[in-house]
């Protein structure tokens with residue numbers, strides 16, 4: 001099922017999706033999934049926030065999950081469909097701003113390189129709803145941008161975190177992984193200094 005919210009528009013991500021066609025699932029997804037499996041539970045309901053091309057959604061579908069995939073960019077739909085393959089019956093694609101979506105209860109919630117694009121004034125509310133979506137024993141895996149990321153100075157419309165702020169957001173969760181990575185590198189729009197936090201946490 002595909003639901004497109006009226007007015008769902010975003011910067012054009014189609015070039016980004018096309019350049020990553022056939023990408024493998026994020027390593028963080030595989031680590032989060034392994035954490036989930038350690039709880040002895042089988043595939044259930046997953047949410048992929050800012051799913052983009054849908055490579056991670058596709059991996060989850062192929063591994064037996066039902067997935068609610070959310071992305072604000074209408075350009076994602078053909079890529080997500082391609083990655084969903086024969087499993088569209090277990091896919092609910094919601095084309096909308098994550099800040100405007102009622103998230104379902106989930107066993108696994110992932111958000112890779114997407115939540116930093118939520119505006120600072122909406123982030124607290126989005127984070128609260130993301131946390132509430134993860135059911136007890138479920139797993140949350142997110143990538144957040146750090147305050148020393150070079151985009152922090154250029155993009156006040158995005159959200160960046162200090163390490164202390166990330167730790168504070170994780171209060172009350174069983175934090176399995178909090179990896180901080182900082183290095184010069186490339187992005188789709190040129191060189192940048194990356195400062196990211198990779199998180200895997202279990203809801204108690």
Ligand SMILES: C[S@@+](CC[C@H](N)C(=O)[O-])C[C@H]1O[C@@H](n2cnc3c(N)ncnc32)[C@H](O)[C@@H]1O
Nearest residue numbers: 050051052071072073096097098112113114117
């Ligand atoms: C850098 S891409 C990452 C895509 C994918 N998760 C990945 O790991 O490759 C960021 C994605 O987040 C989506 N996005 C950005 N802001 C969003 C928002 N407020 N609500 C929903 N999706 C958003 C964009 O449309 C884009 O597909």
